[in-house]
Amino acid sequence: MVDPGTLTRLSLFAGLAAPQLEAVASALDEASFPRGARVIREGFEGEAFYVITAGEAAVQIEGQERARLQPGDFFGEVSILTGGATAADVVAETEELRCVVLPGAELVPLLLAHPELAVQMLRTSARRLRNANLWSS
Amino acid sequence: MVELAGRARPGDYDVVVVGSGPGGLQTAYWLRRLGVDHAVISADEAPGGMFRVWPIFGRLLSWSKPDAPYPTTSREYEWHDHNSLVADEPRLRAFVPQAMDRRYAVPTREEMVAGHAAFADRAGIAIRYGCRWEATRREPDGRLVLETTGGEYRCRAVVFAIGVTEPWRSPIPGIDTVPHYAETRDAASYRGRRVFVIGKRNSGFELADGLLPWARQLIVASPSPVRAEVLARSTVRVRYFQPLEDARVGGGTLALDAAIESIERVGERFRIRAQGTTQPGEILFEVDDVIAATGFRAPLLDLPALGVVTVAQGRIPALTPFFESTSVPGIFFAGNATQGASGLRRDGVVSTSAAVQGFRYNARIVAKELAERLGRPRRRGRVDPGKLPSLLGEALARSPELWAQKGYLAHAVSLDGRVEGVVPLEHFVDAPGEADGVAVTVELDRDGGIFPSVYVRRQRRLRIERLDPHPLHAFDGEPYQRRLAQLLGAV
Numbered sequence: 001m002v003d004p005g006t007l008t009r010l011s012l013f014a015g016l017a018a019p020q021l022e023a024v025a026s027a028l029d030e031a032s033f034p035r036g037a038r039v040i041r042e043g044f045e046g047e048a049f050y051v052i053t054a055g056e057a058a059v060q061i062e063g064q065e066r067a068r069l070q071p072g073d074f075f076g077e078v079s080i081l082t083g084g085a086t087a088a089d090v091v092a093e094t095e096e097l098r099c100v101v102l103p104g105a106e107l108v109p110l111l112l113a114h115p116e117l118a119v120q121m122l123r124t125s126a127r128r129l130r131n132a133n134l135w136s137s
Numbered sequence: 138m139v140e141l142a143g144r145a146r147p148g149d150y151d152v153v154v155v156g157s158g159p160g161g162l163q164t165a166y167w168l169r170r171l172g173v174d175h176a177v178i179s180a181d182e183a184p185g186g187m188f189r190v191w192p193i194f195g196r197l198l199s200w201s202k203p204d205a206p207y208p209t210t211s212r213e214y215e216w217h218d219h220n221s222l223v224a225d226e227p228r229l230r231a232f233v234p235q236a237m238d239r240r241y242a243v244p245t246r247e248e249m250v251a252g253h254a255a256f257a258d259r260a261g262i263a264i265r266y267g268c269r270w271e272a273t274r275r276e277p278d279g280r281l282v283l284e285t286t287g288g289e290y291r292c293r294a295v296v297f298a299i300g301v302t303e304p305w306r307s308p309i310p311g312i313d314t315v316p317h318y319a320e321t322r323d324a325a326s327y328r329g330r331r332v333f334v335i336g337k338r339n340s341g342f343e344l345a346d347g348l349l350p351w352a353r354q355l356i357v358a359s360p361s362p363v364r365a366e367v368l369a370r371s372t373v374r375v376r377y378f379q380p381l382e383d384a385r386v387g388g389g390t391l392a393l394d395a396a397i398e399s400i401e402r403v404g405e406r407f408r409i410r411a412q413g414t415t416q417p418g419e420i421l422f423e424v425d426d427v428i429a430a431t432g433f434r435a436p437l438l439d440l441p442a443l444g445v446v447t448v449a450q451g452r453i454p455a456l457t458p459f460f461e462s463t464s465v466p467g468i469f470f471a472g473n474a475t476q477g478a479s480g481l482r483r484d485g486v487v488s489t490s491a492a493v494q495g496f497r498y499n500a501r502i503v504a505k506e507l508a509e510r511l512g513r514p515r516r517r518g519r520v521d522p523g524k525l526p527s528l529l530g531e532a533l534a535r536s537p538e539l540w541a542q543k544g545y546l547a548h549a550v551s552l553d554g555r556v557e558g559v560v561p562l563e564h565f566v567d568a569p570g571e572a573d574g575v576a577v578t579v580e581l582d583r584d585g586g587i588f589p590s591v592y593v594r595r596q597r598r599l600r601i602e603r604l605d606p607h608p609l610h611a612f613d614g615e616p617y618q619r620r621l622a623q624l625l626g627a628v
Contacts, residue, residue: 003308003450019412022396023360030448031479032455034463038567043599047482096446096464101479103487105583113415 001026002100006053010072012124015116024117027110028100033092039075039099040090046080046104050090055097060089068093077121080104145265147288150176151511155270155283156298158186160472162253163222163497164296165262167504170225172513176292177262178285180269184257185250186472187300193321194347197249198339199493200242203234215537219494220249222256223537232256270299272439281467294507298471298500303436305452306429309335311400315407315427318344327351333409333422335397336430337363344430345380345390355380356422358393360414395420400427435474440465453477458561459506460499469507475499480545481563483590486581488544488562495541502546502561518556525550526621529577533589533612539579547578547592552625565592566599575625579612589617591624600624
């Protein structure tokens with residue numbers, strides 16, 4: 001369970017009414033990682049869904065940083081939703097990286113119970129896809 | 138003046154253990170076994186920890202089966218006895234079932250305490266009782282100092298086995314006006330009353346189960362729905378299902394998914410305002426009693442000020458795979474707080490870092506780690522690499538550690554045959570600089586299926602394979618050994 005106040009500061013949870021926010025908060029856990037700790041591991045499947053609440057993380061492929069993640073960013077959902085292995089490591093890059101976390105198996109039931117959350121996640125994913133297309137064109 | 142036991146006087150030690158509950162006793166046992174200089178202090182007057190007081194209704198959730206397929210003096214018996222502390226010496230095994238009257242397969246807390254007291258006595262664990270840890274500081278030389286009611290203890294590392302025992306209340310307006318689980322009255326005093334229990338986890342359902350024969354009506358509420366399919370596979374199910382059955386058949390108990398907005402005292406009664414979560418809408422209750430079964434936190438005192446990072450709204454320390462604080466080196470935890478290590482979460486399933494019976498093995502991990510760091514490297518056994526398949530199959534089928542801490546603890550061996558023994562799986566996976574090796578573990582899938590898994594690291598590349606399940610869990614059988622041999626390839 002996490003403090004619902006933590007979630008109100010994150011855009012992913014913006015569409016939720018107060019009681020639903022509490023229900024979501026009670027399904028989530030907090031996690032803290034020291035610098036250098038691996039949060040998600042390349043080759044593993046659907047470990048968990050994370051939203052950063054403080055600190056930064058690097059997306060690494062074979063040790064090379066490909067992207068930097070900051071508070072409000074989420075990760076881990078692609079492997080959970082597609083059922084494939086994670087393509088990159090996500091590594092804590094600040095003295096402390098704090099996240100809220102949901103076990104992978106619980107993501108889809110949570111999205112089905114709270115469609116507002118699914119729409120917000122879809123918006124962000126669409127934005128990421130558009131940015132990726134801009135870079136590749 | 139009472140003469141202090143020689144090893145527990147205030148002074149300098151390599152390690153100080155705080156606490157004389159199951160976690161403290163088990164850690165002290167392994168430290169001594171490994172020859173680590175240490176002292177054990179406890180604020181209590183006798184061993185047993187939280188079981189001297191809780192559970193409120195006196196009966197544990199975790200079982201001990203006095204008769205089992207294996208002799209009580211064997212290692213395998215640990216599978217059937219979740220409550221006794223474990224030891225290398227057969228004479229120190231299985232004390233809790235010896236204290237049980239066999240009316241139930243789970244002990245009373247008195248039986249639990251008697252079993253642990255017998256262990257402490259027979260194992261000769263020296264504890265300074267009545268010595269309360271009050272403050273902590275770090276000296277310029279890096280040593281930690283524990284200020285206690287019995288003087289100062291200096292050490293290179295501390296193991297806090299202090300439980301998760303401090304009542305915690307969720308931030309609901311008015312919750313301070315109602316008793317916490319820890320302040321629940323005698324069950325008979327709820328006779329004929331309408332009782333509202335806040336919380337649908339262990340303590341909430343323990344209250345519901347215990348008050349079912351007395352209360353006029355029970356309402357158990359929290360924002361998230363009860364996951365009956367998950368509970369059905371968990372150790373705590375015995376307590377949950379009676380009140381839930383009453384709720385399902387319309388017997389009067391209500392199990393509500395609701396966010397509680399306020400608790401207000403109205404004369405002798407309480408008014409509760411809540412918002413449904415699974416089914417939205419305002420809900421109003423007037424009840425005779427409210428009990429906050431909102432959980433507990435580890436009594437960390439000044440450790441957060443020293444830099445110990447916490448999770449779960451400040452209730453649990455964030456821990457490394459070896460149960461050390463992620464932020465303050467040298468501060469370790471044992472017992473219930475070891476749930477602060479998250480493990481791999483492979484396949485979206487939470488790793489079992491602190492099963493009810495698993496703290497016993499976590500304590501050994503902590504003690505071994507401390508022994509290594511304090512310059513007492515273990516002598517690692519060697520095995521003929523050709524015999525690795527049978528050794529690993531045996532570990533998968535028979536190691537209580539792997540079965541208690543599924544997906545968290547693994548049995549590891551280097552590919553040239555150096556036996557690492559039981560280690561946190563996360564450590565094996567995240568140590569790419571290490572020698573080529575193999576680790577086996579027992580994992581759960583999303584449907585609760587039990588599988589053996591093999592992690593082979595060769596030239597820094599990790600290959601993971603989940604083997605087939607077996608109806609008798611006979612993972613030491615020929616087909617498993619054959620597959621293990623294939624995976625180990627050129628060995």
